[in-house]
Each structure stands twice: as structure tokens, then as C-alpha cells.
Amino acid sequence: ADHDLEEICDYLIRIAEQAGEIITSAKVTDVDFKKNSVDLVTEIDQAVEKFISTSLRERYPSFGFMGEETYKPGDILSDDPTFVVDPVDGTTNLVHGNPYVSISLGLTIKKIPHVGVVYNPFTKELFSGILGKGSFYTTNYGTAIQSQKARLPLRPPQPIGGLERCVVCVEWGSDRGPGGDYEVKTKTFARICRNKAENGGMSHGIRSLGSAALNLCGVAAGFLDIYWESGCWAWDVAAGWCILNEAQGSVVDANPGNWNPTVDGRRYLAVRGGEGQEEVIQQIWDCVEGKIAVG
Numbered sequence: 001a002d003h004d005l006e007e008i009c010d011y012l013i014r015i016a017e018q019a020g021e022i023i024t025s026a027k028v029t030d031v032d033f034k035k036n037s038v039d040l041v042t043e044i045d046q047a048v049e050k051f052i053s054t055s056l057r058e059r060y061p062s063f064g065f066m067g068e069e070t071y072k073p074g075d076i077l078s079d080d081p082t083f084v085v086d087p088v089d090g091t092t093n094l095v096h097g098n099p100y101v102s103i104s105l106g107l108t109i110k111k112i113p114h115v116g117v118v119y120n121p122f123t124k125e126l127f128s129g130i131l132g133k134g135s136f137y138t139t140n141y142g143t144a145i146q147s148q149k150a151r152l153p154l155r156p157p158q159p160i161g162g163l164e165r166c167v168v169c170v171e172w173g174s175d176r177g178p179g180g181d182y183e184v185k186t187k188t189f190a191r192i193c194r195n196k197a198e199n200g201g202m203s204h205g206i207r208s209l210g211s212a213a214l215n216l217c218g219v220a221a222g223f224l225d226i227y228w229e230s231g232c233w234a235w236d237v238a239a240g241w242c243i244l245n246e247a248q249g250s251v252v253d254a255n256p257g258n259w260n261p262t263v264d265g266r267r268y269l270a271v272r273g274g275e276g277q278e279e280v281i282q283q284i285w286d287c288v289e290g291k292i293a294v295g
């Protein structure tokens, strides 16, 4: 069946704005922990997901739904049209009063992100994208400025020019046990942030901002060149992925080998649009694999 993606996108924007009101008017009181002491969840996350899933099921009863708070191990994304939702992306920021927080609403069809809406209810910045139709940034700060809508990327994409000229965003995520992914992350970050190319030193700067969805939008906008994370989930990336693709950015596997990860691959390397994407992806992979020395 053909779906009216523009209508769906408009509806997702309305839902995101309403969900945003719940988030900004709530007081964070009860903080709970999921798998460990750095994996936070609040009653707000749960209430917002409930509001979103109820609204979406009512309007699109035949579509699937996958949300962070109701996900159960073993659930997989199917080929059916599915809303992939993170009610609060950046829960740790919310708990600590940092406004880098978003609601991330994606629609996948055959596991490919077709619509993405990422909304920051504190700054009232909205990113939206539709497969094949472009992606947009709308801001509505204060009352003096009328809301403005601009096509992404916000700057014409300059050539990327190598990792040594990039601002790279990375996230620690909540998997911080010894070994495995955590070791890969610490070593990779150390390699990316050295300050001299001849030391294997790299990148204009390294950032860790706390919302995967907004990070992908930052790459789409062009103020981040790269975002690397190993360990985030489909709901963190589905919406931002669509927005980034429509801004000529690309998403590949965070670790070497796979140029086409799936939305449930859990390892993502996002690179902004512009000449030199393949070279910079290779440079990041060299950092992951330790082909670049730390000391």
C-alpha cells in the first residue's frame, strides 16, 4: 500500500509538540535504573511513551510500534510499517536539567527509515525528514522571531577534508562494563582526540552531548561532521537517520566491515554530506581498529 508520508510526518510533528508539553511541564522526581546505575529512566519517559503509542495506534491501527520503554529483549523490527519511538532521548540530560533532550519519532517500512521527526521541547527546535523529499529544520525561539523553516544541511556541504578537520561526536552510552564495547570506545576516543596528525592525532574537537537523535540531526545540519556510537538502539536512530540521509549524510556501521547496517544493528557511524565521506569513514575505522597509535 502507498502511504501518505507527508500526512504521517505532519501528524508526528503534532504528537511531538504535545509530548513536548508533557516533558517541559513535568518535574523529574522518580529516577529509576534499568540494566545498571547509569541507565536511567523516569516516570516521564513512561508517561510520554504511553501518550505517543496510544495516539499513533488510534490513528494508524495497522502499523507496528516499537518504543524504548515497552521493548522486550527478543523483539525485532519487522518489515511492516512500524513507528520506532524514543519518548525521551537524553534522559540523563533531563534528569540533570540539561536541555539537550529530544523526542524521536521514526517510521520504518521494510526496516528503512521513511519519516523522521526529532523535536527538542526545551529549545523548540524541530528536525523533520521524509524519504526522497528532503529534511528540514524549524526553529521557534521566543516570541520575537517567527518560526523559520530551512532545508538541511544548514550550510552548503564543504568537502570534509579528513578527520583532522572534523568535529566528532561520540557517546559513552550505558554499557560501561570492563572489556568488550567499553574498551573499544575508550581506545577509539583517545585516538580520535589526539592533537597532532603525526601522533595519529586527529579531529578539531570531540563532543559527547547526550542525545543520539539530536546528534544525528547535528550531523544533518552540518555543525557536527561525524557521530560515532557503538551500542545505541533502533529508537535512538530511526528518525535521525532519515533526516540525515535526506541531508546527503550517510550512516554506516560504526565498526569496519558493513556499509549498510540495519536499524537494529546497534553500531552507527554517521558522516555529514560533502566530498570525502569514504575517506573519513576509513580514518574512523582505523581508529576503531587501532591502526592509529594512542601513545
Ligand code: IPD
Pocket (backbone or CB within 6 Å): 068, 086, 088, 089, 090, 091, 092, 171, 172, 173, 174, 209, 210, 211, 212, 213, 229, 231, 232, 233, 236
Ligand atoms: C541514550 C542517549 C545517549 C546514547 C545512548 C542512548 P536515552 O538514549 O541517546 O546519548 O549514548 O546510547 O541510549 O536512554 O536517553 O533514551
